[in-house]
Amino acid sequence: AQSVTQLGSHVSVSEGALVLLRCNYSSSVPPYLFWYVQYPNQGLQLLLKYTSAATLVKGINGFEAEFKKSETSFHLTKPSAHMSDAAEYFCAVSKIQGAQKLVFGQGTRLTINP
Amino acid sequence: SQTIHQWPATLVQPVGSPLSLECTVEGTSNPNLYWYRQAAGRGLQLLFYSVGIGQISSEVPQNLSASRPQDRQFILSSKKLLLSDSGFYLCAWETGGYTEAFFGQGTRLTVV
Numbered sequence: 001a002q003s004v005t006q007l008g009s010h011v012s013v014s015e016g017a018l019v020l021l022r023c024n025y026s027s028s029v030p031p032y033l034f035w036y037v038q039y040p041n042q043g044l045q046l047l048l049k050y051t052s053a054a055t056l057v058k059g060i061n062g063f064e065a066e067f068k069k070s071e072t073s074f075h076l077t078k079p080s081a082h083m084s085d086a087a088e089y090f091c092a093v094s095k096i097q098g099a100q101k102l103v104f105g106q107g108t109r110l111t112i113n114p
Numbered sequence: 115s116q117t118i119h120q121w122p123a124t125l126v127q128p129v130g131s132p133l134s135l136e137c138t139v140e141g142t143s144n145p146n147l148y149w150y151r152q153a154a155g156r157g158l159q160l161l162f163y164s165v166g167i168g169q170i171s172s173e174v175p176q177n178l179s180a181s182r183p184q185d186r187q188f189i190l191s192s193k194k195l196l197l198s199d200s201g202f203y204l205c206a207w208e209t210g211g212y213t214e215a216f217f218g219q220g221t222r223l224t225v226v
Contacts, residue, residue, distance in 0.1 A: 041202075041220065043204055043206075043217030043219050043220050044158075044204070044215075044217040045217075046214040046215075049214060090158065101148075101160060101163055101173075102160070102206075104150075105157060106156065107157045107158075
């Protein structure tokens with residue numbers, strides 16, 4: 001069975017500071033890994049995805065994530081936070097066969113302080 | 115281009131009343147369809163998924179059911195709502211493999 005753990009339900013950083021959102025996964029088979037962002041009362045939007053190509057994945061809005069198999073991690077980073085980055089972020093994992101059946105983490109709410 | 119429509123955006127229903135939420139996808143064929151529920155502080159829980167017309171898989175036992183009467187239509191229903199059914203319901207679709215999942219704008223359901 002697959003699962004995802006996001007460490008920290010709330011993260012607060014200052015504008016211009018580094019953003020680091022942590023995600024660890026467990027999967028019995030090579031996984032697909034995703035980061036989604038959700039703005040208030042909206043659906044989810046894909047930030048980036050890992051599909052067994054490059055381990056460092058670049059996404060939209062300056063975000064990137066690195067797949068580390070030895071640590072079973074897929075942490076999301078952004079060098080310099082912007083006020084518009086305030087949102088909820090979800091890490092997700094799916095199997096590489098059949099329907100995706102995304103399994104999501106609990107989410108991390110990112111707050112940006114001016 | 116592909117789009118996903120989900121309605122209504124908000125809904126307030128009394129306990130014991132029925133529920134029908136509808137999701138339709140345009141611009142693609144034979145998508146995999148999903149219903150997720152997001153409760154406050156609890157992330158997204160997969161409720162149902164469907165890989166074809168009439169094919170429904172339930173991930174968790176609950177008071178809800180799902181149907182797929184047409185290729186691009188996915189309906190979430192309940193005969194009698196419970197207070198615990200309150201939450202934000204999201205429909206999603208994807209075509210499998212490396213592709214991303216696309217989400218609707220969600221329905222906020224409040225059962226009173």
